[in-house]
Amino acid sequence: MLTLFTNRFQAYQPPQGVPVRITLGAPRFKLPYALTHSVRELAPHRDYLSRPEPEFAEAYRADLDQLGSARIAERLQQIAQAEGDHRLVLLCFEDLAKPAMWCHRRVFAAWWKEATGDEVRELSPMEGDGPYRQETLM
Template identity: 70%
Template sequence: MPVRITLGAPRFKLPYTLTHSVRELAPKKAYFGKPLPEFTAAYRADLDRLGPARIAERLREIVNVELEHRLVLLCFEDLSDSAQWCHRRVFAAWWQDATGDEVRELGPTMGPYEQGRLL
């Protein structure tokens, strides 16, 4: 089940429907364009304030509506380009630190969501 975790929608057509969005996991505009170390510190602080229990609760709401436990958290940077980075990976590292659970990244050949990556 694709779930958008961005402030805005993608600027290109997707081969799937984005029914759900968890804006709480989107980085804030105030630090979005900052260098990666500054961005990471600010985003992780936001995640700390939100907390893993609230995030899990929000994702569980989607699971309960869709009756689908496999969520694919999406933003739309192309991580095959080494010059790009994305808050999905910052979130994944934070989630593993906070919960001990690993968050896998879907590659382009791993599933139907080539424009977005698994989180």
């Protein structure tokens, strides 16, 4: 069993589950928790990182399609088994409570839901207090 959540580095709390970095770079600020796991395969590539949201989402989703949900699940399951916790929290930098902010962790969440049927809940506050712009991320 695997239960996935998303959050930002600064809002993560250890009782939420196992923190997993899904960014190209690690935080350059001190974290109040150990960040021992990283899944670089889920980080967006530099070549489309600064593109507008629709272009970014299309390119990132194409990368996810190429990896496939089974391969991603296998990688995440390895972390869950090593930690003895089925709850993984995929972390990046963006503060989704800020107006018009978006990020790859929610693009991943929408893609994962389509690919597996499993919901990936955001744990930090989001603008509008509901599903964050998922209609634009699908």
